[in-house]
Amino acid sequence: MTAALLDDFRAGVRDWCREHVPGDWRRAQTGVPDEEFAAFQKGWFQELRRAGYAVPHWPAEWGGGMSVPEQAVLHEELAAHDAPRLVLAFVSIHHAASTLLAAGTDAQRRRHLPAILDGEIWCQGFSEPDAGSDLAALRTSARRKGDAYIVNGQKCWASGAAHADWCLLLARTDPDAPKRRGISYFLMDMRTPGVDVRPTRQATGESHFCEIFLDDVAVPAANRIGPEHEGWRVAQETLGAERGMTMLELAERLGGGFRRLVGLCGETGALDDPVTRDRLAALETELTGLRALCAKLVAGERPGPADASIVKLFYSELLQRVTDFGTEIAGLSAHTDLRKPLSSGWESGAWPLDFVASWEWTIPGGTSEIQRTIIGERGLGLPREPGEGR
């Protein structure tokens, strides 16, 4: 795409944002009941969908088809105009879609992709009380019985599960196989009898994460995705490929957070302090590096074996540094913000709560410690630590 065409595209997105991004959504979405949050999120999703901006990263035949430079521009402009993030649809448009596209059957894709566009919400049933970063240790079992698998166990940290219609579920189909083998990947209807969702109150006071208890839940065999016992591989491939696209958006959103931070420093007079200016410039430099890395990861012809881990680690720790500094600059009055706008994800502008919420990124999806081990072993080829089950 030529630079001129990309400029035209940007102008189009900019015009659309000026007209459609609700100006008061932050105030309006602060402290609202969960149902209102869900309704607002679904409405915003449909607004984006009408413009063709909801799932730009999907293939054209399913309603996407935007080039990588266009996607980067789209996310830049959405962030620059402080548009609400699609927090509730995050798993459905990213993880569920990429899994269906990469490993699903035609029937599964035809059933779910249009439904996601119509507002179907997905959650991810990966983590368990004893299998978080050590995901391969999961114990939830799925035993084949006729045309279905009978699932028993418990999942945790399932974000948005209270609103979810469907769940990406990993369960052990062969209890005797080594840790990473014998796991299968399922699409589970959250309305199936035996599914019990209990929200978990988090450090920020919100209850976005949930526990899911599974008691003799019958999942039709047709809802298994990928071959039996090979769910681990499916999960690795689809999530690895997926991480780049989500990071592109998150990096731009962090750019928006940085602009708010500079604004705050201007308002409070902190910009006159050379130490503050130094720290801001250092953060902007890191942010620029992050954006370049994300763009490269998404465009990547040959991503390295640890590239996704490098980006995740760097993003999540940079997010922590930005929100930490914002909390310091914002002072005591920021601590009187006891609620944040639910539709924003982390970047609410309520700095102390955003800072607390930054651990939502350094812990899930493989903690920073796990990422460093992956980077050391797969990225640098360092010898593995001796240990069992690896």
Place this chain on the structure above:
Amino acid sequence: MTADLSEFHGELRAAASGLLAGTPGWRAIADAGWPGLEAPAAFDGADGTFAEVAVVLQEIGRAAAPGPYPSVAALAIGTLGLLSPGPGRDELLRATVAGGTVPVVALDAEGTEAFRLTGGARPDGARLHGAAAFVLDASAADRVLVPAADPDGTAVVADVDPADLTVEDRPVVDATRSLGRVAADGVAVRPESLHRFRVPDALERIRDRAAVAIACDCLGIAEAMLDATVAYTSDRRQFGRPVGSFQAVKHACADMLVRVTVTRELVAAAVRAQADGGPDAAAACSMAKSYACAAAVEVAGKAMQLHGGMGYTWESGVHVYLKRAALNRSLFGTPARHRARLAVRYARR
């Protein structure tokens, strides 16, 4: 970058790495065509851009190689390119490309001292006064290009024979670099040796080129130190296993790789901006210089730590990189200076 160019850069990188392994003299470097990579074909150059120069600069950093290439390629070629064409300038550019002369720009790497011209109307030319406290490769110069303010404050360049200047070597902790103080005490400069710039902000652009060149060097240093550390910790055994299998060591190496990866992106952006001359070139330069220099010191320091007692020995060579990285940080603007420049863009309300 097009695939063709990236392939060419790969070949250039491999060739540079091979040549540098043998500590080449200036003749070999000139024969390889490195001084003229960026110069127009009309001057027997390779008609390339700063991107090709950057490939060589990075390899020089990786080898911690001595020699005046960085100051010739970044400062002298950059300066000559910004001067108004004329017989004197053209002759010097052609000779530099051919390797027949090694011009050095007397630009103070710390920016504390400078030169000025007086008496432009005299029949035997103007007089040059002043000094530059830290000039990279001053003693290697057979021509010195002295940026100076003429009587009305305009920046000009005087092409001076080093014999007419006082050039004092200033040995530094980093033995791979050569620095000297250059002083002029009323040196006569003939009109034909005085050159004017084509653009108003030429000196700032030259400083930025120098800063980006140092950032390339830092990237090479960081890459070399990471590679050496991975090799050493994979091999070295303690407590019955390779030390690289210990989580504390592995995680330190992972942090080094993250630093190197981010550095690579920022340096690439700054090099692109230098080559294109876009409006964001100054910001990209300051980001690359501040981040890469800090990263190189950190990665080289971590390398020394992870090499253990062996790393602290003279023989290990790790200290060579640590010293060069620490010197680089102070050349052409400290990280804090560059961040201060970035922060000027943040508007007060």
